[in-house]
Amino acid sequence: MASVASSLTLPLSLRVPLIVAGLMVLMGLIASQLVMSSLVRSQERQLSDLARSDFVTLSTTIAPLIQRQDIWEMYDVLDRATQRTGGFSAISASLVDARGRVIVSTRPEQYPVGAHGVDLIASSVPVTELSYDNAQDVISLRDVIVYQGRPIAQFIIEFDASALAAERRQTWFWLIAGNAAATGLLALGGYFMIRRVLAPIGRLSRAMSVPGGPPQAFAPEMIPHRDRELANLYETYNSMTRAVEARSLTERRLAERERFVSLGRLSGTLAHEINNPLGGLLNSVDTIKRFPERSDVVLKSADILERGLKQMRDVARSTLSTYRNDLATLPLTTADFEDLYLLIRPEIERKAQELHWNIDVDDADCAALPAGPVRQVLLNLLLNASGASDAGTELGLRIGVEAQTLHLTVWDSGPGLPPHVRPRLLSDAPVDPGGGLGLRLVRDLVTSLKGDIRLSRTENGYSAIIVTLPLSPAEEKSDDA
């Protein structure tokens, strides 16, 4: 989830401008709301004033007519009053007496004289309670007509508020459209302005996260000298890149040396390996000298000599192969594993350890990988396993192919890789001073081959280091090209 969240998080150079734009939109909304509420209050006052004015005017005219029960005159007055047109005009008017009977209505078919008028009252609101919320297309308002201090009728007027409702809708539309346009422009402007301000930060961020290579320093002309803070940041970054480069160079040199360190570690054993047969060989030479006429003795001694010399030749060839530079490009073969066996076996025997060698691949399987890095990886891991284990320990190498991946498993029955050295093999964390660089070299080589390293256990429960290398370097090369 965390990785998903981090992948969804926008970069700073986009996030900040978007936040600014969002705040501007919010400001626009608040401004629109304020304007609309002000308009609503204004229209409420306007409606209330207009309605009250109509009620007062008509009530004054009609009250004596109610008193005289002059139905026609009441109707005529109301009918004329409801013939007006305008923004907020009466469209019908009715009078209801104290018993709830219609005195007269300008909608006589619906409310004839003397009919029940209670629903007319029920469907209206007092003019004093007029609010914009009930300002639909038609508003029904009522008031009490008082004549000579006595309430004589309920006066219900329906007003046509469609023009006001339309005005409100139109105002809403233009306000929202105007504010949206203004906010959009401001937000866009703010977005680009902030993006421009943050552009140097973005460049810095991109330079720091270039994939597949060390961070690159900025050229002096790219440093924004006008902004002191940013200039300091860029210079600090440049200092950091130089430090990283220097460290990387040092590590490369140390790794190069490591190849010879492993040879140094083997040199005594190799000398012993050469020295051992020498005594037997010299004895054979003496024998040949003493019994030159005895062909059977000469042949036997020559045979001994040949075997001894072949052994010495193989040891020398293996040692030389390990340090030949062209191995880096030659394809890996099963002969390389045999060379490794020759190199490591004497060291194992010297330490009275038991070596298990299980190679289950052929040349075609591993031809896609370069010989040099793979040999160096295995040599370092085997030497490390042997060095960290006591006499009598079993250790071994198992090689196989599975799903287009070469699996190299180096295992031992010893205590396994101590935790404090694991980061050298399993991470890119800086290496603690004092330790060797053999395991870090293994990691670098595996990484360069797009491979992976993990710790595991064999089926016997022995600790194991498993290196997996994809068997598709040809594609990688073409990609690199």
Place this chain on the structure above:
Amino acid sequence: MTREGRFDRRAFLSSLTAGLATARYASARGQPPLRIGLTPVFLDNEWQVLESLRAHVVTVTGQHVEFVQRRTYQEVVALLLLGELDTAWLCGYPLMQRPDRLTALAIPVWRGRPLYQAYIIAAENRDAETLSDLKGDIHAYSDPDSNSGHLVTVAELLAQNERPEAFFDTSFFTFGHRNVVRAVAQRLAGSGSVDGYIYEALSTAEPDLVDRTRVIWRSDWHGFPPVVIATERKDSMATAALSRALFEIEATEPGREALRQLQLDGFAHPRPDSFDSIAALMARVADRG
């Protein structure tokens, strides 16, 4: 409408000419204007007719004319009896209420006769065929002192052995025959009592209004609403001038125009029995108490 518009301009010009003539005559002779009383029962929104009449009277009599409008017959009759008016266009019913003090000066001729009918009308889509179908209605009368707009209906209900005050659920007065038609057309009233002459005139002038109503019942023929004077002013100069103006109405263009607008043929001398039928209705109502 085009015809009316054309006439309006002519009426205005006639009025202007007559007005100037009146001013000249009035200032020369120092005579007071002729005061003519009217009610909205007859005339409502008909200022063109008044202008034509004014122009005609001024032309014939040389006297300025002052129209005095009141809402009810009662008010106009009161002014006439007080001498505030020289004449008034009333109805036969108020005339017959004061036969001792009022005299008919002239009686309009409509469709060749000085007679008219009262109509009882209802909404055009109303399911009613006879007067009895209107029982329980909201009914619109014209004026309490109107023959066609009140008396005829009350008398007819009595003739049908109905109680006029109970026959209709509610009744009210509109004080104008046109208002009766409006009340029925707009469904304020279910039915109404209206002057047949006014109804027919409106069917030409405002067909949209009249088409929303239909006649349910027609009365007998009665004497047409007359032009009335106070009896004691029968021999006055004003009466003579008015009499001349009325009986010579076809002598001037404004007079002929006024007749066209009023859809009348002219004025006739009333006969002693012109309003006997109205008197009979009054007697029927009075007999009932």
